Amino acid sequence: MSEIGWIDTQEEFDALMHKLAGVDAYALDTEFHREKSYFPHLALLQIAWEEDGHQTIVVIDPLPLNLESMRTLLESDALAIxxxxxxxLEVLYRACQRxxxxxxDTQIASAFLGMGLASLARxxxxxxxxxxxxxDRLTDWTRRPLDQGQIRYAASDVEYLLPMRRELLSRADKNGTRExxxxxxxxxxxxxxxPLDPDTxxxxxxxxxxxxxxxxxxxxxxAAWRERAAQKRDLPPRFVLxxxxxxxxxxxxPMNSQELSRxxxxxxxxxxxxxxxxxxxAVAKGSExxxxxxRRPPKGQAPGDDLGATLALGQALVAQISSETGIEPSMLATRADIQALAWGRESGRLTNGWRADIAGARLEALFAGKVGLSGNGKGGLRIVDLP
Incomplete structure (x- = not known):
């Protein structure tokens, strides 16, 4: 790994943000904590970029900084990897509203290229x-000073993102999944x-x-009272109730203190x-x-567990499509996606975009009885049209 820069002054940070807004692409990662809070708290920023064939990596201490100038970078045409x-993304939005x-996303790309939802290390x-x-995965990233081992470990999260993007796109162009x-x-x-809408x-x-x-x-x-209280106190909801x-x-x-205590x-x-x-x-208000x-869930949002057979059939079809395309099954459709479609929800991940073309239409046909699944005699499945 090349030398790692460390930035903890406002002048250096602002200058870097304006500089990076002019590059083609930059690698980005964050370290944060939220184990004992409602909102994620940014503890470290890691950024890598290339100039004249040379990669530079910096680790930024955000704790003493005003991060407003980072909006310049995030709003620019520079590609974030x-x-x-x-x-x-949630951490960045919380830190600078952008x-x-x-x-x-290199993990998303790997899921389309036969590598599953690969970890960064893999x-x-x-x-x-x-x-x-x-x-140490349990490092407290808010403690200062960080030692050189911790800084190098954090920097390694962005060290290979730029070259990996190039390789992933090359493979995607070959198998037609780039779009x-x-x-x-x-x-x-x-x-x-x-943050979550408390009323939902x-x-x-x-x-x-x-x-x-x-x-x-x-x-x-x-539930809305608990969520608002958790947001106001910046605590996990389970700490509130x-x-x-x-x-x-x-x-x-319960309508009174005695009933509540029981x-x-x-x-x-x-x-x-x-x-x-x-x-x-809240109980009194809710009762009236x-x-x-x-605020009810959208149709198909919470179908429960009474779709067992239909869900199993849908998951089997998704597994078959995954086998055919090399796309990670959970990228094609999650359990919740399949449930929502089976219950007739008219919006969702399987109703538009690439998922609708590859999996959504075929699942709808399956649930409508237009196609079925059968064994292929080789330990696998095949999709068959039904009369």
């Missing part, structure tokens, strides 16, 4: 025949990275689809600093919530 970008205007080994340094890769990278770039938090409650009557309104209001306590409150709808999963520590009053107010005020 990341690996497994989803969480990094995501890159152009994105290439992809570097496969494409560059190099081994990434092993480091799909670029489409999927753009979809990931455009994903909503803003109840969709994640186990068994929420089976709720009836006033319990639906109670679920919406109490555990999932078991939330589910129990929804089922029992709810399973709730004890006094979760009722401090006005929390008990907030929960009871009118149908027009309910």
């Amino acid at each position: 990341l690996h497994a970008a989803d969480q990094d 995501v890159p205007r152009r994105l290439f 992809l570097v080994q496969a494409l560059e025949n190099k081994n990434l340094p092993k480091g 799909w890769i670029e489409e999927e990278c753009e979809r990931v770039r455009n994903k909503n990275v803003a 938090a109840w969709w994640k409650i186990k068994g929420s689809r089976n709720l009836r009557g006033k319990n639906v309104g109670v679920a919406q209001c109490v 555990p999932d078991l306590g939330l589910a129990s409150i929804v089922q029992r709808a 709810v399973r999963g709730f004890d006094g520590r979760y009722g401090k600093n006005g929390a008990e009053e907030g929960i009871l107010e 919530l009118q149908p027009d005020d309910l």
